[in-house]
Amino acid sequence: MKTADLSDLASYAARKGIEFIEIEVEGQRYQLLVSTDVQYGEINRPSNQPAGSFIRSMAIGVLRATHPLRRTPAIAVGSAVRKGQIAAYLETGELLLPVTATDDGIVLKQLELEGNLVGYGTRLFALDPATEFPLTPEGIG
Amino acid sequence: MIEVLASGPLVSIQDQGRSGLRRFGISSAGAMDSLALAVGNILVGNDPGAAGVEITASNFRALFCENIAFALSGADGSASLDGLDLPPDWVIGARAGQELSLRVPKKGMRVYMTVAGGIDVPEVLGSRSTDVKSGFGGMQGRSLVAGDRLQHFPRPDVISLPPLGFGVKPFALPNDLVEPDDRDVTLVRAIPAAQHDNFSSTAQSSFWSTDWSLRPDSNRMGLRLAGPELMPLEHTELLSHGILPGVVQVPPSGQPIIQVSDANTCGGYPKMAVVIGADLWRLGQVRLGGKIRFVKATQESAVVALADQKAYLARVAKASRLARRL
Amino acid sequence: MKHVSEPTISAMGEAALLCESPRSSNDEDQFRVWEMSRIVEKWPYVRETVPGVNNLLVIFDPQAVTAREVHTALRRVWSEAAGRAPAGRLIEVPVIYGGDDGFDLPEIAAHAGMTQAEVVALHSGAEYVVYAIGAVPGFPYLAGLDPRLAKPRRNVPRVKVEGGAVMLAGVQAGILPVTSPSGWHVLGRTSLSLFDPFASPPVVLQPGDRVRFTVEELKA
Numbered sequence: 260m261k262t263a264d265l266s267d268l269a270s271y272a273a274r275k276g277i278e279f280i281e282i283e284v285e286g287q288r289y290q291l292l293v294s295t296d297v298q299y300g301e302i303n304r305p306s307n308q309p310a311g312s313f314i315r316s317m318a319i320g321v322l323r324a325t326h327p328l329r330r331t332p333a334i335a336v337g338s339a340v341r342k343g344q345i346a347a348y349l350e351t352g353e354l355l356l357p358v359t360a361t362d363d364g365i366v367l368k369q370l371e372l373e374g375n376l377v378g379y380g381t382r383l384f385a386l387d388p389a390t391e392f393p394l395t396p397e398g399i400g
Numbered sequence: 401m402i403e404v405l406a407s408g409p410l411v412s413i414q415d416q417g418r419s420g421l422r423r424f425g426i427s428s429a430g431a432m433d434s435l436a437l438a439v440g441n442i443l444v445g446n447d448p449g450a451a452g453v454e455i456t457a458s459n460f461r462a463l464f465c466e467n468i469a470f471a472l473s474g475a476d477g478s479a480s481l482d483g484l485d486l487p488p489d490w491v492i493g494a495r496a497g498q499e500l501s502l503r504v505p506k507k508g509m510r511v512y513m514t515v516a517g518g519i520d521v522p523e524v525l526g527s528r529s530t531d532v533k534s535g536f537g538g539m540q541g542r543s544l545v546a547g548d549r550l551q552h553f554p555r556p557d558v559i560s561l562p563p564l565g566f567g568v569k570p571f572a573l574p575n576d577l578v579e580p581d582d583r584d585v586t587l588v589r590a591i592p593a594a595q596h597d598n599f600s601s602t603a604q605s606s607f608w609s610t611d612w613s614l615r616p617d618s619n620r621m622g623l624r625l626a627g628p629e630l631m632p633l634e635h636t637e638l639l640s641h642g643i644l645p646g647v648v649q650v651p652p653s654g655q656p657i658i659q660v661s662d663a664n665t666c667g668g669y670p671k672m673a674v675v676i677g678a679d680l681w682r683l684g685q686v687r688l689g690g691k692i693r694f695v696k697a698t699q700e701s702a703v704v705a706l707a708d709q710k711a712y713l714a715r716v717a718k719a720s721r722l723a724r725r726l
Numbered sequence: 727m728k729h730v731s732e733p734t735i736s737a738m739g740e741a742a743l744l745c746e747s748p749r750s751s752n753d754e755d756q757f758r759v760w761e762m763s764r765i766v767e768k769w770p771y772v773r774e775t776v777p778g779v780n781n782l783l784v785i786f787d788p789q790a791v792t793a794r795e796v797h798t799a800l801r802r803v804w805s806e807a808a809g810r811a812p813a814g815r816l817i818e819v820p821v822i823y824g825g826d827d828g829f830d831l832p833e834i835a836a837h838a839g840m841t842q843a844e845v846v847a848l849h850s851g852a853e854y855v856v857y858a859i860g861a862v863p864g865f866p867y868l869a870g871l872d873p874r875l876a877k878p879r880r881n882v883p884r885v886k887v888e889g890g891a892v893m894l895a896g897v898q899a900g901i902l903p904v905t906s907p908s909g910w911h912v913l914g915r916t917s918l919s920l921f922d923p924f925a926s927p928p929v930v931l932q933p934g935d936r937v938r939f940t941v942e943e944l945k946a
Contacts, residue, residue, distance in 0.1 A: 326487040327569055328476050330581075333485075345485065345564055353712075354719035355489075357564040422776045422785075423763075424929045425863045425903075425921075524923050534863050534904045536923040594736035594744065617885075621907070637878055637896045639751055640867050642776030642783030642860065646739055651909070652881040664906075666778055666860030666867070668879065668896070674739035677788075702740035703788050 312362045313370075314340075314384040316377045320349030320356060324373050327355075336366050340386065347383060364388045401465040402515065404548040405499070408458025412530040413519055413538035413550075415451040421525060422642060422665040429529040429537065432456075432620060432661050432684030433510050435571060435709065436474030440514035442717050443471035443491035443568065445559050445724070450518030451528035453544065455511045457687070460502040462513075464494040468552065469516040469559045475508025475685060484564075491720075492565030507581070508685040517553035532620060533662045559724060566723040568716045571709065577695065584690050585611050588679040589697035589705065590648065595632070595670035599650070603630040607672055611691040612656065620662040623683060625692065629654030630672070638668045646675035646683075648694075658683060658692075678705035733804045735797050741773075741788045745800050747780040751869060751897060755780045756857050757809030760933055765803055771796075777858045777933060779867045779898060812934035814856070819901065819916050819937055821850070821892050825945030827915035834894070834911055837877045842946040848872040849913060849939060854899055856935040864903035864921030864929040868937055871899040883909035890915045892939065901937075 316322070324332040324347045333347055334340045340360045347358040364386035371383050416437065417430020431437035431454055438448035455477065464470075471491035472479050479486040482498045488511070494500070502511055521528050521539060530538025539548060579585040596604065612625035630650050643649070647659045649669040656672060660683055675683065676697050686692055697705075734746045745762070747755035759782045766782070767775045771790040776783040786796055823846045824831040835842045854868035871894055879895040884907060887893075891902040893910035900910060903920035920930045931937070 326567075328488050333487075343484070343564075345487070348487075348567070350569065352719055353568045353715045354723055355567040355569060356562065356723065357566065359564055420774050422774055422783075423859060424927075425860045425865050426928075525928060531923075533906060534921075534923070591737065591739055593738060594734075635878075639746070639779040639781060639896075640858070640860065640898060641744055641746065641778035641781045642742075644738060644742055644783075644785070651883070664861040665776065666858070666865075671738070674737075676740055699737065699740040699788065699793050706740075706789060 311367065312364060312386045312388050313382040314346045314358060314360055314362075314386060316349060316358060316379060316381040316383055318349050318351075318356055319376070319378050320351045320354075322371050322373060322375050322377050322383060323348040323350050323355065324369060332369075334360070334366050334384065336369060338366060339389070340364055340366055349377070358383060360386075362386055362388050402468070402470075402550040402552075403463045403465060404544050404546055404550065405461040405463055406546055407460055407544045407548070408456070409543055410454075410456035411458055411460060411544045412454055412532060412542075413451050413521055413528060413544070414454045414530060415518075415528045416449040417529050417661065418525055418527040418531075425665050426525060427531065427533065427662050427665055428645065429527065429531045429533075429620075430661055431510075431512065431529075433474050433512065433681045434684075435681035435713075436510070436512045436684075437514070438713055439489060439568065439716055440471040440473035440512045441518070442713065442720055443473070443489070444469050444514050444516040445555070445720070446514060446516065446518050448713065450514065451521065451538075452512050452514035452519060453550070455502060455513060457504050457509055458502070459504060460500075460511075460513075462500045462550075464496060464498050464500070466496050467493065469493045469561060470500075471514045472502070472511055473514070474510050474512045475505035477502035477505050477511040479511075486565075487567060489570055490565055490567040491561065493559070493561045493563075509687050510684050515550075515552045516559055517555045520551040520553050531662065561724060566720075568719055571712050584687070586682050586686050586690065586692050587695050588682055588692060589676045589702065590646075590673035590679075590694045591676060591697055591699065591702060593647065593671035593673050595636075595638075595650075596672050598632045598634070598636070598670060599630055599672065600633055603632075606630060607656070608694055608696060611693050614686050614688055614690050614692065616688050618688060620660060622663055623658040623660060623686065623692070625656045625658065627655070630656065632670055636670070638670065640666045640668045643667045643671070644674070646677065646680055647671055648673045648675065660684075676702035676705055678702065678709050730805045733801065735800055737793055738783065740793070742783055742785045743793060743796055743800060745782045745784065745804060749780075751780050751857075753811070753855070753869070756855075756869065757811060758804065758807050759809075760812070761807040761809030762800075762803050765807060766800070769799070776860065778860060779857050779869070814932070814934035814936050816853075816936045816938065817931065819892070819918050819939050820942040821914040821916050821939050822943045823849075823892075823914035823941060823945065827945065828892070828913045830911040831913050831946065834875065834877055834913060838874050840874070843944065845875060845913070846941060846944055846946075848875055849894075849899070850941050852938075854937040854939075856931050856933050856937060858933055859929060859931060861900075862902065862904050862906045863923070864931065865900055866920070866931045866935075866937065868899040868901075871897055873897060877911055879909040880911065883907050887912060888915070890917060892916055
């Protein structure tokens with residue numbers, strides 16, 4: 260596989276929010292680890308903390324961080340979110356599908372703008388996973 | 401079965417009301433926000449006319465005693481299912497033992513709870529709606545209280561839902577019918593009625609331009625409006641005649657009253673205008689102290705509005721079926 | 727062909743038309759309304775007809791027909807329909823007049839320039855015809871009130887009048903079957919039940935029935 264093709268593939272993966280690709284071309288296996296440059300803001304993270312986690316889209320739709328009948332977003336940057344909570348909505352026609360928070364954590368950043376069309380797997384929010392979260396007293400492993 | 405844990409004085413079982421009985425003096429009753437009830441029913445896979453619970457400006461708590469899909473529609477009651485925050489116009493599967501709680505809406509007035517299969521109470525005069533005025537239908541003709549147990553009809557097919565459920569977008573009103581949020585003014589379209597021109601041109605223009613306040617003695621029979629006094633050019637006694645929800649009467653006090661779901665079926669006061677059928681649901685979401693302003697409409701535009709609403713419900717039904725297959 | 731006066735037909739929203747006699751309340755136009763109701767309720771786009779006092783409300787499906795078409799059809803039916811007085815039953819209604827049960831009797835008497843006893847004699851001495859049922863379940867609009875007793879509706883309706891109230895307003899008489907707000911004047915009370923949602927039929931009186939009030943007691 261040519262370098263140019265790998266570069267194209269990496270760009271594609273980065274755009275789609277895909278972190279890891281494994282392909283086999285002409286008997287050669289390639290693994291691509293895509294690292295996107297995410298700003299974590301002012302929060303100081305001790306180095307022994309696990310890497311940040313993400314809330315991802317699980318379908319194609321238009322991102323609605325705020326429900327059409329509400330005035331504030333479902334989750335706010337800087338506030339805590341619980342695993343299993345509705346973090347945002349994906350709009351397709353009249354349908355609104357829930358985006359689930361898959362971890363407890365603090366919301367660090369909204370990665371896609373309100374109204375953007377997002378696809379399966381797109382990272383929507385960056386989370387700082389909780390270590391001493393009151394709702395998970397045994398701590399995050 | 402669903403057990404009511406906490407309720408308020410204006411919580412009752414309603415479907416889309418009784419029809420064909422006005423000649424006996426029997427009002428339609430039924431959901432004040434009929435659109436919300438239809439949406440809630442469609443979300444759980446019911447006929448739009450199935451019976452649900454109308455929860456008016458109340459804190460409300462219920463315990464699900466079985467696994468059942470339910471929906472919340474109409475106003476945003478800041479609902480919580482065992483701590484999970486739920487937005488309005490949303491359906492989700494409750495598990496046995498889970499508790500739902502709702503608060504008095506900050507915007508709007510009525511929340512509707514529908515359950516898969518529809519609420520099972522006896523039909524009286526062809527409907528499961530509570531006629532609060534005459535005390536029959538629904539749950540023994542009364543509001544729900546703590547301790548009431550709600551049964552539902554069985555669902556022939558199993559509803560498969562995403563784990564956190566799904567929702568639909570609210571009906572999109574034309575831009576010229578929406579005021580900024582902080583003004584709390586609901587614009588409703590109305591067609592001038594038989595005695596409209598019996599009022600002075602000052603009174604007529606007052607009627608159409610005033611932001612009328614909803615008085616606290618408003619209820620499911622009539623929305624009583626406070627504002628400038630509207631005086632007819634001369635006092636006439638009309639013979640009693642059939643009237644409908646939406647009719648805006650002006651009694652001798654000069655303060656208009658909009659007849660709604662439980663209104664009397666006949667009356668004799670002058671009629672200034674009639675709110676169009678497609679906007680009746682909006683009257684069900686005006687809070688006490690909130691404001692209403694009338695916008696002149698025609699038969700033609702009223703019929704288009706009905707078609708728009710029908711099309712929205714068809715899109716909601718389609719979206720709902722799609723979501724259940726995901 | 728006998729000349730028939732033109733009705734007043736007005737729109738009541740986009741889905742209803744009210745067809746009214748142009749004359750003051752009379753038997754001939756009431757019979758016409760009953761006959762029209764029987765004809766019009768069979769039209770495929772008509773949802774419901776509501777006979778009133780010398781008028782008919784026609785509720786139709788505005789997505790199936792225009793108001794103009796219904797208007798034209800109603801005008802034609804009015805001129806063609808000529809009902810007959812139906813062979814209604816005679817119903818006797820016992821009344822306790824005056825006192826706490828008929829708290830407006832003194833005012834009605836004062837307005838008529840009579841004693842309360844004279845008012846009661848005129849009210850109970852007449853035979854009334856049920857023109858229409860409406861307002862609240864089973865409420866009869868009765869024609870036949872002696873015009874000397876007529877009094878316009880109250881300016882401000884009462885929030886609550888108890889079921890059983892025997893009342894009048896304008897030139898109409900009535901009986902209130904269930905507790906409800908009302909702008910009518912109360913002469914007395916009856917224990918006769920006029921509405922039961924679980925009975926078949928739910929409403930006791932029908933248009934065309936005749937009513938006679940009897941004096942059970944006069945508290946004046």
